[in-house]
Amino acid sequence: MTATAPAAPAKIVSMEIPVDRIDRDPGQPREHFDEAKLQELALSISKLGLLQPIAVRTSDVDPKGRDKAGRRYTLIMGERRWRAAQIAGLTKMKCLVHFGVEDGDPETLAKAVAENVGRADMTPIEEAKGFDRLVKLGYPLEEVASMCGKSAAYVGWRIDLLKLELPVQEALAKGHMPVGLAWYVANLSADNQQRFLTRWIRGDFATTRDAEAFAQACRAEEERQSKQGSFFVLSEDAVRAAGSGSEQESLLGSLDMPSEERERIAADRRKLVGKIEQLDKAGAILAEIATMDPGELALLLAGAQGGIAAQRMRIDHLKDVATKAVRNLREAQAVASVRASALQVDPDAIADNSDASDAA
Known part of the structure; x- marks a missing residue:
């Protein structure tokens, strides 16, 4: 079912607004901005001015578009320009003010996600969060994909990344782990994600393909042992050397x-x-x-x-x-x-140890 759009179209008015009365949208999917590129844009604004207005909203409806003293505005699109304008020392900015748009408006969020998705400096996790918010607002996956110019599979894969534990998300955001490998890791349990990350950072894998195969094998082992009533947890030691006999016995x-x-x-x-x-x-x-x-x-x-x-x-x-x-x-x-390199954990043994500890 498609998310319901606002009952009436928002009134849009072109205005100049004091920069210090504009707030970023806390729900904005984009969180990281390249400082060097912001400085470049700020220099351009200083020389040429703001060539393209930003879009803001206010929940305080004013049909005539009058600028009430003290009114605050929230960014819809153009946070990068707004940040650069502050660096450039601008006191006012050209804005397209969308009156009557409420906080959390799905159409506004869709525009913000569509504008940012695919930018070189937008991280996969930021994309994932934007897609996920749209889906939770009621947009079908296929519609989200169409709005953002992506395939439904792409959107689904990105949303899967939100299953990553925070340390792995950080490694992905900083470029320390390829996004394709991160998707395989996202399918692992929380413990195995952390232990896999340790091995990846330590350089235990010759190639990314080897790391992907290892993550897939971990997932298969998790499922296999789960069917047998046990947990599978990677040991913290490095993978044992081939030919030692331990691999054959396992x-x-x-x-x-x-x-x-x-x-x-x-x-x-x-x-x-x-x-x-x-x-x-x-x-x-x-x-x-x-x-x-x-x-x-x-x-x-x-x-x-x-x-x-x-x-x-x-x-x-x-x-x-x-x-x-x-x-x-x-x-x-x-x-x-x-x-x-597996540690096989028997749930019954965990329960017995826990009961013994309680009794003590």
């Missing part, structure tokens, strides 16, 4: 696994590793082709069945398969690392 589960199953795993492992070792031959062939003179390649392959195009198609296919294999191995490595 993947196998209980140590009393039937010997037949362990033997099957060992046999299948030998087969798979043997196949992977044969990739050295393919690698040597590709390395030879990569270092050949293009003119010589043309002479040798132009007469082959299908010509050069057919041979290139075969290698392109190998490249696509290799890309998928690398992605699958990255995810497998993340699963092994997550299982090896």
